[in-house]
Amino acid sequence: MNPVQSLSIAVQKLFGRQRLRRIILGSIPFIMLLSLWRMNTVNEWLPPVFIPPMASIIEAISILQDECTGIGGILTMNPGCLFTNHVLSSLGRVGLALILGLPFGIAFGVLAGMNRRVSNVLEPIGVFANAISGIAWVPLAIVWFGIGAMTTLFILLNTIFWLVFFNTLLGVRSVPSVLENSVLTLGGSRWNIITQVYFPGALPSIVTGIRMSMGFGWRALIAAEMIGGDSGLGFMIFVSASEYKIEEVFLGVIVIALIWMFTDRSILVPIEKWTVQRWGMVWRPS
Amino acid sequence: MPPKLVVQGLSHHYPDEYTGEDVHALDNVSLDVDEGVFAAVVGPSGCGKTTLLNILAGLLPYSVGHVKVDGIDVTGPGPDRGVVFQEHAILPWRTVARNIGHGLEIQGMASEERKKKVQEFVELVNLTGFEDRYPHELSGGMKQRVALARTLCADPVIMLMDEPFAAVDAQTRITLQEELNRITMATKKTTLLITHNVDEAAFLGDKCFVFTRRPGKLKATILIDIPRDRRVWKDLLHDPQFIEKRDEILTLVREEVSPHGDD
Ligand SMILES: Nc1ncnc2c1ncn2[C@@H]1O[C@H](COP(=O)(O)OP(=O)(O)OP(=O)(O)O)[C@@H](O)[C@H]1O
């Protein structure tokens, strides 16, 4: 066996055949994009003011982080760490909005799902609010809260709460009533029903709701930061563009996408796998 | 000893929101079931069997008549009346063991003690080795065994069953009927089984309540005095006593099914 073959077998063992194939197939478009980018730089089709060379983007990080002192500086958001501060600011806001929005969205969703009266009150206003959720609120939020954290938080909460609320509501309604009845006849209380029937029964929808709300929320945040923010990746892109620092714009855009990809693939998808798929509650493509 | 279950003068109407005409489902039903007795309710489709079971389970409020379990009026669902439903009513997000122990968990039994008890019932329904499986990994028959074990494990005063084997294939049904006979004999559990299958009623029941077509009234009560340990399909199929009782019930039910095949 030649070394190439044994290397290929070792790699296949490490990742698993299926996964390796998926990774390879999934990276084809990225490799094509990167090659095009590289060719553009080499052949000078479009000048660097439109498409900067890859190296200058790495360089942009080190310039932005110029006065930053190590991991400690990054974590304490030292004012010198221009780039990581923007990243952490965006992440922190999404995190805060999730911590505030998810429990309320799920709680009201479960409540409305099990009680007609609550859903009669909340559903119409929810449909109304959902239609204008996201960036449509930005101008108004700026008038109300000014530029800064409150505005972006408001935009995020508006997006996250309603999406999670609606998905939870639909999830609870889809739970067969025989499951509720069976737990009632075992002596289960209302609280037992909520935690042991409605919540797990609605989990497939809730996870979908969280994925959707994080996707939309992340986009809304970036937009809100551009117009009504004072920090964050959206803000960074906007400022960099107005100063014609195209490599910083590229950096921001790529990092926004990478963060989302990482969150979805390594946090949300595994949650789905370990709950919903394990219980046989979603159709699994073969 | 007073009967475990007493139903007196129970009637039920379903209001119809659209036509305004009420559906008269049950009419003046009175029956009782003594401790340790396996009772079966047979009747044509739509005669109100499920309605009766839901009222007994406390899932459907009633206004005319009385229902008492252990001398106490039924006012809502409770752990004294365990129910095995027709559809798969075990929770998909709980393993076999956690489904079976669910009632004990609700009652607040300590986890060590609960595990021991659950294991006992896992063995009773022949599911050893499947404790950590999720319901979607089980066959229809196995799911119903889990449902049966879950109900028995919570140790209700009476077990109510609504066509528990209607959704499984004929072979599995025969096995499950024999197992249900063995298990209720072993646990001495007072049971009320609802079925439209005359063979099933005669095979399992010590006492068979035959219902008329809608509105369901009690038409006849047939006592079947065959010892429980003799109830094995292979033997009963040729047992003159069984055949006689089954034919008696069959005739009573046939009279209620209209010649057009509808109810
Ligand atoms: N929720 C309901 N609302 C109105 N009518 C109902 C309702 N449930 C049942 N009925 C009617 O009451 C009658 C009795 O129904 P039930 O389900 O108790 O019959 P059943 O004996 O269990 O029938 P089957 O053997 O087909 O299961 C039927 O005519 C049915 O249409």
Ligand SMILES: [Mg+2]
């Ligand atoms: Mg029925």
